[in-house]
Amino acid sequence: MEHIGLLDVHHLTVGYPDGGRVLQDISLHIHEGEIVCVIGESGCGKSTLLNAILQMPGRLHITEGEILFRGRNLRTLPREEVRRLRGTGMGMVFQEPGASMDPIRKIGAQFYETMRAHAPISRREAMGQAEDLLARLDLQDTRRILGSYPVELSGGQKQRVAIALAMALRPDILLADEPTSALDVTVQAQIVEELMRLRDDFGTALLVVTHNMGVVSRMADKVAVMYGGRIVEYGYRHDVMTAPAHPYTRALMDAIPRPDGTPPKAIPGVRTKKEFDYPCPFLDRCPYAHPACRTEKAEKIPIHGEHWTLCNAGFKGGAAS
């Protein structure tokens, strides 16, 4: 297939066993050391995308498409192979700080277990590596942290430890599900910096799911804007942020509070859950909707380089000013 990157998602469609649809025709390519941010509102399928990539189906059901990791199809790979890829190939950070930690086991023990699941390692060696990782994440008192239980740490500390745990096996890509949403603003900024430093130090690619434009504008190389289970705009951060092409992206940008005091504009309407039956997911709320939008299926329209949008009207109507 074209585009053999680190992680390639091709035309992924995901639903629930009862037929409900969550993601439709998602394509995404992440290269080594690249930071891709997926932004969108609650319920648009961001987290489902991560779960699908990690092959942790649970209740979801991949109906179409492929997920390739280093060119290997995760959907057809034997389970044991997938297990080996987890941790060493892909790491995961959750929104809730500390959610990835067992509440009754000391943090040091959890590092040791994670590392030992993939390669024989001595306890001392594991602790050394863990301390090093924690120090890179600006944590002081690393030895004490390794000897503590998760409850004994603050939210920011826990999230850093969680990131370090996910990084323990030096995965090629770190998937982060709103890693900063549950933290206060100063800590958010620090975590963002630290994640970017990890990329610089280890060359780890990042796929960050967020609804925070600040996070996107600080760290993203590329941005994927999701709405109603589809990617509606994709491109380099600079292109997307300075020349948003899709009406939804523009509405999102207008909804950012500004320091000059102009009140942020809310996006009118609510999601209808009927997006999957529409030719365009944003149809109901789109201020630029043409009559033609109701009949013609929204197509991927290239704008400039890798920048594209899923909008007939936005492009034709010259909305990409």
Add this chain to the structure above:
Amino acid sequence: MTRDKRFARWRLIILLALAALLGILCLLAPRLVPNDPYKVDLLQAKQPPGAQFPFGTDGFGRCVFSRILVGARVSIFSALAVVGITLVIGCVIGTLCGYFGGAVDTVFMRLVDIFLAFPGMVLALAVAGMLGTGLGNAVIALVATGWPQYARLARSFVLTLREENFVYAARLNGQSTWSILLRHILPNALRPLIVTASLSIGGTILGLSGLSFLGLGAQPPAVEWGSMLSDGRGLMQQAPWIVFYPGLAIFITVVLFNLLGDSVRDVLDPADAFHIFRKVKALRHRKGIPTL
């Protein structure tokens, strides 16, 4: 550490010390007895408590005090064995059912339903009756009726734990299923189960004594508190000490182990980890403490 917590810890230490004392007493019983607990001497029958026989003698002139000391071993250790075995069996079945689900889960849980539908003691009676008399069979009977409760409890904890993010994360880190079960699921589920187990020691002693009282437990010449009660009940009017002291021994031991269970719960109560304990409490409350 808060004052409450420190107090709870001290209480646990004291109760554990008392339980240990009881255990030592059991182990050393043959050396501590003032009289031969098995020696029949009809001339000394039904002696009231006095200098030679601190708790008096029974209908055959045997020293009640010595018999209580010797019987403690059987009563307490077999109760501990019952609780231990039920805990292990219940945990294994419940954990596997909860984690893997599917057909195994359905089969075992329906079996559990059947077992729980009978009054525990009646079922134990039936099993002991079928297996025949004897202490070993009484233990088996109590285990057979006790495991479903633990299996059900363990399963419900595992069901909630399975969906926890840290279990998910462990899978994402590439840990194997067995490693997750042993390192994450079991230890988290075990704390509330240990509390349940320690709370049911008292009830099990009673159950075992009950079976012995009905003649299904320990057989003569083995001494057991329940069978002492049973032997002495005909003489209740003339020599009340024959039933009073074994009854007192059962009472004290049951109270001690119940307090111990409570105390274990207070100390282990993981306000800092999970609120699962409140669930145990509620479950036990709904079912009516203890098992038997």
